[in-house]
Amino acid sequence: MGKHLTKRDDDYSKWYNELVVKADLAENSAVRGCMVIKPYGFAIWEKMQAELDRKFKETGHENAYFPLFVPKSLFEAEEKNAEGFAKECAVVTHYRLQNDPENQGKLRVDPEAKLEEELVVRPTSEAIIWNTYKGWIQSYRDLPLLINQWANVVRWEMRTRLFLRTAEFLWQEGHTAHATKNEAITEAKQMQDVYAEFAEKFMAMPVIKGVKSDSERFAGAEETYTIEALMQDGKALQAGTSHFLGQNFAEAFDVKYTSKEGKQEYVWATSWGVSTRLIGGLIMTHSDDSGLVLPPKLAPIQVVIVPIYKNDEQLNAISEKVNEIVKDLRRKDVSVKFDNRDTFRPGAKFAEYELKGVPIRIAIGARDLENGTLEIARRDTFEKKSINQSDALSYIENLLNEIQENLYNKAVNYRKENTTKVDDFKEFKKAIKKGGFVSAHWDGTEETEDRIKEYTKATIRCIPNDAIEEEGICVLTGKPSSKRVLFAKAY
Amino acid sequence: MGKHLTKRDDDYSKWYNELVVKADLAENSAVRGCMVIKPYGFAIWEKMQAELDRKFKETGHENAYFPLFVPKSLFEAEEKNAEGFAKECAVVTHYRLQNDPENQGKLRVDPEAKLEEELVVRPTSEAIIWNTYKGWIQSYRDLPLLINQWANVVRWEMRTRLFLRTAEFLWQEGHTAHATKNEAITEAKQMQDVYAEFAEKFMAMPVIKGVKSDSERFAGAEETYTIEALMQDGKALQAGTSHFLGQNFAEAFDVKYTSKEGKQEYVWATSWGVSTRLIGGLIMTHSDDSGLVLPPKLAPIQVVIVPIYKNDEQLNAISEKVNEIVKDLRRKDVSVKFDNRDTFRPGAKFAEYELKGVPIRIAIGARDLENGTLEIARRDTFEKKSINQSDALSYIENLLNEIQENLYNKAVNYRKENTTKVDDFKEFKKAIKKGGFVSAHWDGTEETEDRIKEYTKATIRCIPNDAIEEEGICVLTGKPSSKRVLFAKAY
Numbered sequence: 001m002g003k004h005l006t007k008r009d010d011d012y013s014k015w016y017n018e019l020v021v022k023a024d025l026a027e028n029s030a031v032r033g034c035m036v037i038k039p040y041g042f043a044i045w046e047k048m049q050a051e052l053d054r055k056f057k058e059t060g061h062e063n064a065y066f067p068l069f070v071p072k073s074l075f076e077a078e079e080k081n082a083e084g085f086a087k088e089c090a091v092v093t094h095y096r097l098q099n100d101p102e103n104q105g106k107l108r109v110d111p112e113a114k115l116e117e118e119l120v121v122r123p124t125s126e127a128i129i130w131n132t133y134k135g136w137i138q139s140y141r142d143l144p145l146l147i148n149q150w151a152n153v154v155r156w157e158m159r160t161r162l163f164l165r166t167a168e169f170l171w172q173e174g175h176t177a178h179a180t181k182n183e184a185i186t187e188a189k190q191m192q193d194v195y196a197e198f199a200e201k202f203m204a205m206p207v208i209k210g211v212k213s214d215s216e217r218f219a220g221a222e223e224t225y226t227i228e229a230l231m232q233d234g235k236a237l238q239a240g241t242s243h244f245l246g247q248n249f250a251e252a253f254d255v256k257y258t259s260k261e262g263k264q265e266y267v268w269a270t271s272w273g274v275s276t277r278l279i280g281g282l283i284m285t286h287s288d289d290s291g292l293v294l295p296p297k298l299a300p301i302q303v304v305i306v307p308i309y310k311n312d313e314q315l316n317a318i319s320e321k322v323n324e325i326v327k328d329l330r331r332k333d334v335s336v337k338f339d340n341r342d343t344f345r346p347g348a349k350f351a352e353y354e355l356k357g358v359p360i361r362i363a364i365g366a367r368d369l370e371n372g373t374l375e376i377a378r379r380d381t382f383e384k385k386s387i388n389q390s391d392a393l394s395y396i397e398n399l400l401n402e403i404q405e406n407l408y409n410k411a412v413n414y415r416k417e418n419t420t421k422v423d424d425f426k427e428f429k430k431a432i433k434k435g436g437f438v439s440a441h442w443d444g445t446e447e448t449e450d451r452i453k454e455y456t457k458a459t460i461r462c463i464p465n466d467a468i469e470e471e472g473i474c475v476l477t478g479k480p481s482s483k484r485v486l487f488a489k490a491y
Numbered sequence: 492m493g494k495h496l497t498k499r500d501d502d503y504s505k506w507y508n509e510l511v512v513k514a515d516l517a518e519n520s521a522v523r524g525c526m527v528i529k530p531y532g533f534a535i536w537e538k539m540q541a542e543l544d545r546k547f548k549e550t551g552h553e554n555a556y557f558p559l560f561v562p563k564s565l566f567e568a569e570e571k572n573a574e575g576f577a578k579e580c581a582v583v584t585h586y587r588l589q590n591d592p593e594n595q596g597k598l599r600v601d602p603e604a605k606l607e608e609e610l611v612v613r614p615t616s617e618a619i620i621w622n623t624y625k626g627w628i629q630s631y632r633d634l635p636l637l638i639n640q641w642a643n644v645v646r647w648e649m650r651t652r653l654f655l656r657t658a659e660f661l662w663q664e665g666h667t668a669h670a671t672k673n674e675a676i677t678e679a680k681q682m683q684d685v686y687a688e689f690a691e692k693f694m695a696m697p698v699i700k701g702v703k704s705d706s707e708r709f710a711g712a713e714e715t716y717t718i719e720a721l722m723q724d725g726k727a728l729q730a731g732t733s734h735f736l737g738q739n740f741a742e743a744f745d746v747k748y749t750s751k752e753g754k755q756e757y758v759w760a761t762s763w764g765v766s767t768r769l770i771g772g773l774i775m776t777h778s779d780d781s782g783l784v785l786p787p788k789l790a791p792i793q794v795v796i797v798p799i800y801k802n803d804e805q806l807n808a809i810s811e812k813v814n815e816i817v818k819d820l821r822r823k824d825v826s827v828k829f830d831n832r833d834t835f836r837p838g839a840k841f842a843e844y845e846l847k848g849v850p851i852r853i854a855i856g857a858r859d860l861e862n863g864t865l866e867i868a869r870r871d872t873f874e875k876k877s878i879n880q881s882d883a884l885s886y887i888e889n890l891l892n893e894i895q896e897n898l899y900n901k902a903v904n905y906r907k908e909n910t911t912k913v914d915d916f917k918e919f920k921k922a923i924k925k926g927g928f929v930s931a932h933w934d935g936t937e938e939t940e941d942r943i944k945e946y947t948k949a950t951i952r953c954i955p956n957d958a959i960e961e962e963g964i965c966v967l968t969g970k971p972s973s974k975r976v977l978f979a980k981a982y
Contacts (some may be wrong), residue, residue: 029559062530067522086588095647097577156586382867
């Protein structure tokens with residue numbers, strides 16, 4: 001199975017595409033640019049959803065559901081947002097099919113069933129949601145309004161890649177309304193923190209928190225807070241964004257509230273989202289030439305147990321022992337699978353779980369039964385150890401934590417090694433060519449950013465929240481700059 | 492708030508529409524026929540999802556996700572299924588908008604961005620899924636394939652009603668593949684049982700299990716297993732269906748497997764689904780002229796506590812006591828809300844929670860603090876009781892169970908009283924006019940079914956699984972019949 005996986009050094013992009021399919025995460029569908037998320041991939045998404053949803057609720061948000069379609073007249077109301085998405089909108093124009101008179105057994109669009117107004121399949125839901133909020137918000141008592149939605153959205157991308165960029169993807173989008181500017185900014189920043197904590201603690205994927213430059217900002221936002229991760233091939237991945245939308249949508253949809261003082265004021269807004277793209281980030285942070293590597297906190301199967309046996313008698317004896325261990329582990333909320341299929345040999349099973357990134361593999365044979373031992377192998381380091389059965393439970397619990405930490409630390413080190421401070425444009429070009437984050441001074445203009453992109457394909461990933469105030473000069477123009485920003489080529 | 496709810500006897504349909512909006516469950520959106528599910532309504536759906544998802548996984552199913560769009564050529568492959576849904580399909584024909592040259596600031600569909608092949612927004616996913624399964628199934632080892640998807644679907648209905656019939660709705664759709672006919676039928680029946688158990692144990696909504704007649708069967712199915720509930724206005728609601736699809740989709744998409752004996756065989760299929768329509772059924776099973784009534788197992792808030800106080804000092808003393816109770820209840824997994832808003836008076840709060848169907852309301856005032864008591868009111872019977880604080884925990888736990896049971900029993904009794912056995916057509920018409928289920932003999936022909944529908948608007952809801960074999964004659968034609976079927980007017 002995993003044997004024929006392309007090596008990362010040979011062709012990273014090919015390695016990624018093969019891995020996604022071979023590890024049973026997702027595949028391309030019959031619909032251009034749309035993917036099928038297979039059960040194993042979807043189980044990872046469910047784990048992500050559960051944890052994010054918990055965090056959203058903990059911070060006071062409620063879930064709701066808004067329509068898939070946005071009437072064109074609403075879609076275009078906030079002009080910048082509409083302009084940003086217009087070129088990638090799937091549009092519903094008809095509501096009926098009919099038998100094709102020229103083609104027996106085939107259907108065609110019924111020309112009589114043309115919609116009076118076209119419907120855009122949501123690429124994001126600000127428009128339909130703010131049109132709804134108009135009816136929900138009258139007074140300061142109705143604020144803040146803290147709502148999240150789990151949904152599918154469609155953006156007609158020309159070049160697509162499984163998880164990273166697909167025409168349809170799954171995501172969550174938070175849409176909040178506030179009485180004051182400050183409160184909205186605080187909310188947007190809070191959600192950036194929630195995302196960063198999730199990325200680091202659950203995905204074991206270190207991220208840089210920062211704000212986007214003008215040209216990389218969300219269409220319709222005043223400020224975009226982002227978390228940026230560094231992939232193994234030296235390219236950056238925007239992993240989640242949280243937008244302070246100012247009063248743009250409130251003005252476009254005329255959403256005002258009566259303040260405590262009895263004045264009519266426009267409402268302040270945020271929106272924030274992460275998507276199935278995170279699974280792409282997860283893969284490209286940890287996986288290796290043998291396949292997927294999953295952090296225990298997001299692994300659908302944390303421990304797999306493979307019996308090594310010559311006959312049914314041995315299998316029965318092993319199974320008896322294994323069933324005890326399985327019960328104990330489940331009681332500790334460890335998700336464990338006992339793979340007793342007799343249609344595959346142990347070697348094939350080992351390869352399969354390696355490919356699928358199961359963090360811990362236990363092998364147990366007749367000899368182990370005699371000795372009261374187990375062989376425990378970690379997916380992250382391939383280290384194997386023989387352990388007393390009586391110690392297994394605490395050993396496994398510790399090991400899961402250790403693997404989670406090790407993956408995070410490895411990724412932090414990788415990022416450290418691949419972040420370069422540069423002070424002139426020659427160095428800059430060299431560093432970008434090598435890959436990784438490049439920390440450099442920039443004069444703050446869109447023009448310079450554009451020219452740098454043109455010369456090097458690198459963009460400003462963010463102006464880090466923790467950037468130090470220092471005197472410097474722009475790597476390209478030599479104009480004065482007060483802080484370094486982070487450049488990289490990006491997904 | 493609840494004061495102005497129309498009475499059920501005056502106009503049931505108006506009562507329903509008002510209730511859905513006033514209890515904050517859902518509302519109509521700017522998109523024809525599409526609803527916004529508000530946080531309180533969505534919280535009920537989340538509780539339904541959690542329990543159903545648990546049951547699906549318990550019975551061996553995994554979740555996955557398939558594309559929103561179905562290319563027309565795939566959609567039309569299974570002809571009966573396509574024919575059944577063609578008239579209500581939203582169709583995507585273009586993938587880009589552009590600035591409208593004749594209308595500054597407006598957008599129009601870019602005529603250059605016409606799709607070569609139109610995409611149908613899924614009304615159901617058999618076609619796209621079976622086209623995918625073709626790649627997943629080669630041998631008997633790949634079977635059974637037991638997959639479920641939580642998704643939105645679109646059916647362009649002309650007359651829509653919140654939850655009951657909307658152009659877009661949320662649902663789950665299971666799609667399974669099996670090696671043998673028997674196994675597929677067993678699966679379809681199992682899921683009917685899963686749905687029935689959920690309806691009765693969680694929704695407290697009794698259902699009749701049965702099979703559909705030819706004319707009411709799912710387009711493309713060989714057999715449709717259904718659960719049918721009776722609403723308070725005497726109309727039936729189809730609450731969930733499970734279909735045995737034979738080899739129809741396997742043939743349409745050429746999905747074959749190699750059997751143990753090395754032969755190529757078409758795969759057998761089932762599909763099954765329940766949707767946000769269940770929330771409509773929940774409302775029309777239990778609610779009353781004061782508003783929503785929720786069974787405790789699906790209530791987002793099971794217990795609400797309202798403080799009765801004259802000044803801050805009293806509120807503080809009450810809050811201290813309440814916080815203890817809240818902690819105790821949460822430890823027992825009871826979801827409880829302490830409503831200490833000072834912007835509303837107790838009377839307004841009482842009305843609000845009555846309208847929203849919170850099963851148990853606790854009021855606590857200064858006098859209660861002195862006496863060590865609480866006033867506990869049940870939503871289902873409006874009964875109030877003063878309880879010692881020390882007994883509160885076990886009293887509430889019991890009461891939640893009692894309310895759950897009481898609601899179920901009431902609904903069973905209502906159905907019993909509104910199910911009529913009739914043996915001639917005059918009685919039949921009278922019984923249908925009165926409302927409820929009518930149990931009658933039928934000659935088994937579609938023609939008779941059509942004529943009965945024409946005369947009375949009643950349809951065959953199902954041929955009950957537990958129908959007794961008995962000699963009888965069809966109420967309309969007098970032709971021989973071997974079992975009674977269930978007629979009703981239906982949603």
